[in-house]
Amino acid sequence: MRSRIELLSGWFNGVQAQMVSGTEPRAARALVECVPNFSEGTRLEVMDAIQSAAADVAGARVLDRHADAVHNRMVLTIAGTPGPVAEAVFRAVARGAALIDLDTHRGVHPRIGATDVVPFVPLGATGMDVCIELAVRMAMRIAAELDIPVYLYGEAARSTARRRLPDLRKGEYERLKAELGTDPSLAPDFGPARVGPAGATAVGARRPLVAYNVTLATSNLGLARTIARDIRESNGGLPAVQARGFATADPNVVQVSMNLLDTRRTSMSLVFERIREAAAQRGVRVLQSELVGLAPAEAVVDVARQSLQFGRLTANSLLEAHLLEQALE
């Protein structure tokens, strides 16, 4: 059922869109985000040093830092115009390579290097091609200046076998250390066919994703792993969902940790509901949801849309979204 009010609203949107596009054309300003993951989540002085290295580049900004001692991992969110973002990220990667030793690194999250993964993400109207080019240049620079083997992944991958991070990470740093020189299938896209203590790095390009965790009030790690296996796409679960079960620092809490690669295909609401139901069947309750880093407004607004049955609610319903558009002109 659609009321006349809804029809009018839609109609007016058309008018407004038309008016906006009728003004003078605007130069599109390329904006990108980069979310490098570092294999250090416990030593504060090391995390601070890596973050500081990225902080002094005009045109790029460290928007968020998220660390987890059990994963022994830190994620920075850096955004701005392409050149400055790449410069900030490279400085952080170089600092990480100098300060992190994979031979002594332990954590529950799989990893191949001091800087484990460097994804470039297009923001706003920026094209994926911009991020693929950034990834290739970054890969070449890391290989040339830091002597680190680099794999291109995601949209920047040069073979299907290297598109998915879980495939690239099989066996982790330890396997690369043992076999990189002898197994041709492990040959990097750039850099030497051997690893030092900084390991290897995956550099790529992808759409914005939501790193989303749900914690469960149980000590049963097997349950988190079972639920993760059931919901992830690679096991026939929900589209565009990667999921793993993890322990946490609290022995009475386990975590289903996810990457939602496209929340238009599978929303946070749906994932939460599936996990809640699966846990409830075993008499376990959900403790809470958690974002790792930042989320695109669209993904969060979509949760509100579903839970309060909004006929229409998008990131454009937010005052701040319009201010941002205005400010970036």
Added chain:
Amino acid sequence: MRSRIELLSGWFNGVQAQMVSGTEPRAARALVECVPNFSEGTRLEVMDAIQSAAADVAGARVLDRHADAVHNRMVLTIAGTPGPVAEAVFRAVARGAALIDLDTHRGVHPRIGATDVVPFVPLGATGMDVCIELAVRMAMRIAAELDIPVYLYGEAARSTARRRLPDLRKGEYERLKAELGTDPSLAPDFGPARVGPAGATAVGARRPLVAYNVTLATSNLGLARTIARDIRESNGGLPAVQARGFATADPNVVQVSMNLLDTRRTSMSLVFERIREAAAQRGVRVLQSELVGLAPAEAVVDVARQSLQFGRLTANSLLEAHLLEQALE
């Protein structure tokens, strides 16, 4: 129960906040929003003309237009720096006064003038004092240049009796036309003690509000009115909630129409749940939620926080919020 991960997250926020505040001081750029309401929701050429009048001021931007034929009312959302926003709004008010005749205007929403109400709202770190001053200047200009009686309301009100719009609107335009010249309690703050066909206008300042409607699948207008009466603050209901029951263009749908004056005190989630329960008790189901105009990100994020049990989720969890902060520096 707080896990170590949560504690770390909080701690890092402290570090990040400190880093940000440690950079050079920034000039705060005053930003305001104005949400004028016009008594025209059917004639497209009149609505277009009013919107166009506001569109050509550099430094101000018409972000949204929402109209409703049954209310016979249009709401523009205009944002930018204070002077330009005031200029854009004044032009729209002048156009509305020339094109709208209250003697022939009918609609279910109470109103006193062609431009019924002009609220100024501080955005970001802008102070309420900026908006009170804008309101007083706007009131004086409307009175002087358009010969329209103006009442100051909200934070700009000069007496308690004029703080609330519902009090100002009692008896509407028709009462002002009959009694403005003779009833001293109706004397305007600025302008003549008589109304022409453009009626009178309330000009004020307020915190950001969320104009939020919930539609019910019933022809029973009495039910919408009963629910509105039960939930509104003035009848002892929910804090910071104004509510009315309305008919819609669809005879099988009625609407509970609300202003949420402070979603930190009463959230959209709570209001929705109360309405859903009250309707269900009479066997009526909620059709959908609807925003009128735009909402502050905080109000929408809070819905997602509650429904997915996020331990922490604010407007600062959105990538776009950080980009906006960066863009406005």
